[in-house]
Amino acid sequence: MNRLALLTSGGDCPGLNPCIRSVVRTALAGGIEAIGVHRGWRGLIDNDMEPMDARSVAGIVNLGGTVLRSSRCPEFREAAAREQAIANLAERGIDGLIVIGGNGSLRGACELSRQASLPLIGIPKTIDNDVGGTDYALGFDTAVNTAVEAIDKIRDTATSHERLFLVEVMGRDRGFLALEVALACGAEGVLVPEMPTDIAALCAGLERCREAGKVSSIVVVAEGDDAGNAYEIADKITAQSDYELRVAVLGYIQRGGTPSALDRVQGGLFGKAAVDALVAGETSKLVAKRNGETTLVDLELAWKETRELPAHLLELARVLAS
Numbered sequence: 001m002n003r004l005a006l007l008t009s010g011g012d013c014p015g016l017n018p019c020i021r022s023v024v025r026t027a028l029a030g031g032i033e034a035i036g037v038h039r040g041w042r043g044l045i046d047n048d049m050e051p052m053d054a055r056s057v058a059g060i061v062n063l064g065g066t067v068l069r070s071s072r073c074p075e076f077r078e079a080a081a082r083e084q085a086i087a088n089l090a091e092r093g094i095d096g097l098i099v100i101g102g103n104g105s106l107r108g109a110c111e112l113s114r115q116a117s118l119p120l121i122g123i124p125k126t127i128d129n130d131v132g133g134t135d136y137a138l139g140f141d142t143a144v145n146t147a148v149e150a151i152d153k154i155r156d157t158a159t160s161h162e163r164l165f166l167v168e169v170m171g172r173d174r175g176f177l178a179l180e181v182a183l184a185c186g187a188e189g190v191l192v193p194e195m196p197t198d199i200a201a202l203c204a205g206l207e208r209c210r211e212a213g214k215v216s217s218i219v220v221v222a223e224g225d226d227a228g229n230a231y232e233i234a235d236k237i238t239a240q241s242d243y244e245l246r247v248a249v250l251g252y253i254q255r256g257g258t259p260s261a262l263d264r265v266q267g268g269l270f271g272k273a274a275v276d277a278l279v280a281g282e283t284s285k286l287v288a289k290r291n292g293e294t295t296l297v298d299l300e301l302a303w304k305e306t307r308e309l310p311a312h313l314l315e316l317a318r319v320l321a322s
């Protein structure tokens with residue numbers, strides 16, 4: 001391995017910069033050149049890349065976002081676009097690629113590695129924490145903490161005014177973020193895409209809380225819930241209850257901001273493990289965290305394996321809401 005390229009693809013999240021820093025410095029320490037690809041797959045197709053040295057990643061361990069920039073690139077699903085990317089990599093003498101992405105981007109990485117003979121390693125990231133094959137994806141911990149900080153503030157208003165708040169968090173397909181945030185905030189309810197939402201049962205549960213003396217309620221709603229978005233769910237609750245109800249959509253504040261210590265350290269571990277894997281001759285692997293250890297699994301698991309929402313955490317949220 002003489003020269004590797006790295007890119008960040010898909011939605012940004014905190015932890016990308018510590019991971020980029022780790023890839024670059026680990027590569028350089030092993031005598032390998034590091035080439036940064038700008039704007040994810042887009043930059044690979046457009047041949048938009050530049051060499052990175054140790055100083056080019058100085059002062060970024062504490063920054064949100066990605067210094068390499070990112071994009072969503074539907075064009076990469078076409079074989080011709082991937083062919084162009086492969087030609088650009090070959091022309092630059094790049095003999096290994098590290099892709100830091102969510103399950104969509106890692107699926108693209110699988111396609112690329114099938115089409116090219118180029119060694120390729122994936123690193124999981126997304127605040128949704130829904131990449132298969134790994135217990136953890138970069139960005140999740142910071143996003144949980146950001147949402148918890150916001151909801152703690154919302155709780156002050158909810159209690160002062162004796163209100164019910166529906167707080168929508170991200171999670172297009174999965175409820176990992178919503179569940180963790182609900183637990184950490186002591187929410188009275190949590191709605192996730194994995195479970196059918198029963199508005200009558202939700203209202204009955206909130207009513208029990210009120211009868212037990214609670215003066216405010218918070219329900220955390222994952223944006224992909226089957227009953228609709230938080231505003232639609234609010235209308236349904238209002239139609240069958242007398243709550244003074246407000247909605248707060250946390251939105252993109254969950255994707256930005258200073259990475260937590262956990263995301264910085266995990267970014268460092270994932271970045272080094274990816275470079276080590278390339279040096280060891282591995283390809284089509286995902287760097288993963290499993291049972292507390294950083295390890296390698298088949299890249300295909302990233303999008304083929306569906307992680308279960310932990311049933312014991314759902315049960316804990318239910319019991320503690322009483």
Ligand code: F6P
Pocket residue numbers: 011012072102126127128170171172173223255
């Ligand atoms: O990164 C995943 C995610 O946060 C989803 O939960 C959300 O639906 C999506 O990104 C929105 O991303 P964008 O608007 O940047 O495409």
